[in-house]
Amino acid sequence: MTADKIVVGLAGMPGSGKSLVVKAARLEGYGVVVMGDVVREETEKRELELNPKNIGKVMLELRKNGGASVVADKCIPKIERKKSGKVIVDGIRSLDEVEAFKNHFPKFSLIAVHSSSEARFNRLHRRRRSDDPDGWELFHERD
Numbered sequence: 001m002t003a004d005k006i007v008v009g010l011a012g013m014p015g016s017g018k019s020l021v022v023k024a025a026r027l028e029g030y031g032v033v034v035m036g037d038v039v040r041e042e043t044e045k046r047e048l049e050l051n052p053k054n055i056g057k058v059m060l061e062l063r064k065n066g067g068a069s070v071v072a073d074k075c076i077p078k079i080e081r082k083k084s085g086k087v088i089v090d091g092i093r094s095l096d097e098v099e100a101f102k103n104h105f106p107k108f109s110l111i112a113v114h115s116s117s118e119a120r121f122n123r124l125h126r127r128r129r130s131d132d133p134d135g136w137e138l139f140h141e142r143d
Helices: 020-027 035-045 053-066 072-081 097-105 117-127 136-142
Strands: 006-011 031-034 087-090 107-112
Touching: 006 020, 006 097, 020 031, 020 087, 031 035, 031 072, 035 053, 035 072, 035 087, 053 072, 072 087, 072 097, 087 097, 097 107
Parallel strands: 006 087, 006 107, 031 087
Antiparallel strands: none
């Protein structure tokens, strides 16, 4: 099934609107894998508070120990387990991750989602996820 599975990766800055694309894809029958969930799950496994500092630290440690494509590598089994023949992957951050998906899924494609800084900041401020920056300065620091 892996060779036949259509996998669409989404890349974009936090708050760019990737989740809106995911919502539309879900309505079209796509399974969904969120790459950031892998890092958040690992942060929780380590019994660390879910905040930008800890999540960033865990992400860097994962990449240091597992290579630049480690998060993608951890997502591949999640994608394979999806019953749907088409899956959207939210949160691709590097070309190494793109290559990992391309090497594993022949029908992989990538979509970039773009929004202005102001729109992204406002979305992040409204959504209030644990790893979202509290203010404009932290927002720019995270970017």
